[in-house]
Amino acid sequence: MGISAKHGETLERGSDDATSPDRIRRFIAANLPVQTVPGIPDIRLHKAGPQSGLRRLAERDPQFGSPYWAHYWGGGLVLARYLLDRSERVAGLRVLDLGAGSGIVGIAAAKAGAAKVHATDVDPYAILAIELNAALNGVTIDTMLGDLTKGKPPKVDLICVGDLFYEAALAKSVIAFLDCCLAQGIAVLIGDPWRAHLPKSRLQPLAEYAVPDFGEDAARTRPAGVFAFE
Numbered sequence: 087m088g089i090s091a092k093h094g095e096t097l098e099r100g101s102d103d104a105t106s107p108d109r110i111r112r113f114i115a116a117n118l119p120v121q122t123v124p125g126i127p128d129i130r131l132h133k134a135g136p137q138s139g140l141r142r143l144a145e146r147d148p149q150f151g152s153p154y155w156a157h158y159w160g161g162g163l164v165l166a167r168y169l170l171d172r173s174e175r176v177a178g179l180r181v182l183d184l185g186a187g188s189g190i191v192g193i194a195a196a197k198a199g200a201a202k203v204h205a206t207d208v209d210p211y212a213i214l215a216i217e218l219n220a221a222l223n224g225v226t227i228d229t230m231l232g233d234l235t236k237g238k239p240p241k242v243d244l245i246c247v248g249d250l251f252y253e254a255a256l257a258k259s260v261i262a263f264l265d266c267c268l269a270q271g272i273a274v275l276i277g278d279p280w281r282a283h284l285p286k287s288r289l290q291p292l293a294e295y296a297v298p299d300f301g302e303d304a305a306r307t308r309p310a311g312v313f314a315f316e
């Protein structure tokens with residue numbers, strides 16, 4: 087499809103040290119308990135909790151960034167729920183989960199019958215989490231580390247964007263990339279809990295669900311939408 091799994095190059099730095107992929111996988115498996123996703127009992131993820139000690143990863147690795155991959159986000163939750171409820175929107179398609187984090191959206195797409203699922207993220211820890219979470223849910227996801235928004239549209243039918251409009255510069259580059267994808271005939275679905283940089287004027291609402299957001303108790307929900315980007 088024009089995107090390949092390149093993460094080995096970066097992740098393999100120090101193959102026997104504390105930042106090796108195997109050590110990180112073992113850390114995630116041992117310290118981030120498997121939890122059912124709120125409102126989506128079909129999906130389970132490794133999720134950080136108070137005892138996970140993610141700062142131990144940060145102490146070992148100066149490149150450790152914000153561990154978005156270790157949490158649920160309102161945008162991913164709502165889009166995953168929608169894909170499972172409306173599997174006809176994704177069944178048989180080649181799907182890309184852009185900014186995949188934990189991989190929740192790609193996992194939902196695979197469970198909903200997508201022909202092939204790719205997931206990409208700029209964070210190497212996310213790539214490992216996506217692979218672990220995909221295996222946990224019995225689905226296959228092709229991962230790629232890197233910033234696809236700087237390149238050409240991938241060879242997919244549908245791009246799913248869960249919660250990527252939280253920063254102005256990121257939103258700008260994602261919108262420019264999605265415009266190129268639309269021009270190539272690729273459909274785009276967005277899940278978002280009304281973040282500051284959501285391109286509201288470009289969206290066709292498809293569904294709304296009440297979901298918990300990052301850092302919030304599962305019982306505390308807020309509205310989040312699924313949109314077609316047009």
Ligand SMILES: C[S@@+](CC[C@H](N)C(=O)[O-])C[C@H]1O[C@@H](n2cnc3c(N)ncnc32)[C@H](O)[C@@H]1O
Nearest residue numbers: 154159161162185186187207208209233248249
């Ligand atoms: C708020 S999290 C959302 C994760 C997931 N989509 C979800 O909804 O649960 C944003 C994710 O996008 C990733 N990200 C940020 N900029 C990116 C870019 N240019 N390309 C790909 N991923 C990116 C971050 O590393 C992070 O994992």
